[in-house]
Amino acid sequence: MAQLQTLLDAVPAPLESLDVSMLDGYLIGVLLQPKAVSTFNWTRHVMDSDEGRAPPEGFDSRTLIALVKRRHAELNQAIVDRQWFDPWVFELEDDAEPSEVVFPWVAGFGLATSLFPDLMKGDPIDLLEPLASIFMHMDPDDLEDADDLLEEIETLEPPTNLAEAVESLVVATFLLADISRPPPRPVAQKPPARRGPPPRGRY
Numbered sequence: 001m002a003q004l005q006t007l008l009d010a011v012p013a014p015l016e017s018l019d020v021s022m023l024d025g026y027l028i029g030v031l032l033q034p035k036a037v038s039t040f041n042w043t044r045h046v047m048d049s050d051e052g053r054a055p056p057e058g059f060d061s062r063t064l065i066a067l068v069k070r071r072h073a074e075l076n077q078a079i080v081d082r083q084w085f086d087p088w089v090f091e092l093e094d095d096a097e098p099s100e101v102v103f104p105w106v107a108g109f110g111l112a113t114s115l116f117p118d119l120m121k122g123d124p125i126d127l128l129e130p131l132a133s134i135f136m137h138m139d140p141d142d143l144e145d146a147d148d149l150l151e152e153i154e155t156l157e158p159p160t161n162l163a164e165a166v167e168s169l170v171v172a173t174f175l176l177a178d179i180s181r182p183p184p185r186p187v188a189q190k191p192p193a194r195r196g197p198p199p200r201g202r203y
Contacts, residue, residue: 022108024088029112098165099137130175
């Protein structure tokens with residue numbers, strides 16, 4: 001993480017790179033799309049979050065992108081296996097509210113869903129609860145034209161500590177994955193082929 005943050009900080013202006021916490025939420029938003037986003041389309045927003053501009057000639061981004069792809073693969077495997085993962089969030093001041101701490105992660109997730117909106121085109125009823133669990137950490141003024149989402153957020157108890165806030169992000173991720181990336185159904189097994197002569201019937 002430290003190396004990755006150093007490399008992100010080194011991305012030259014005027015590009016505006018993500019930080020590692022935003023990157024983590026962004027990758028989850030990318031991975032939850034019902035159709036896989038091409039590597040080119042999602043990686044170009046790592047170094048330039050809004051416009052996806054290419055870095056200047058001579059800037060070597062290979063190590064940066066390799067580390068990002070490694071985290072992408074880790075998170076993808078966690079989603080496939082429905083195994084707990086640790087979101088990259090970092091404690092601020094001692095008196096910081098849990099929502100303040102996880103906000104960059106949530107902002108990264110929101111960026112992904114705005115750039116790649118297919119996830120948000122799912123059934124609104126199914127999406128409502130897990131999306132509310134994530135976006136409850138954002139300023140309501142940033143959730144435009146989302147009356148149903150805001151109403152759902154009003155019904156939720158805010159987390160009392162960082163552990164609860166982080167758990168809500170992971171649980172919401174898996175709930176969304178059940179919608180956009182459901183596990184494959186097991187293939188029905190055919191009965192074994194009968195060997196030997198057929199049974200003799202009675203007449």
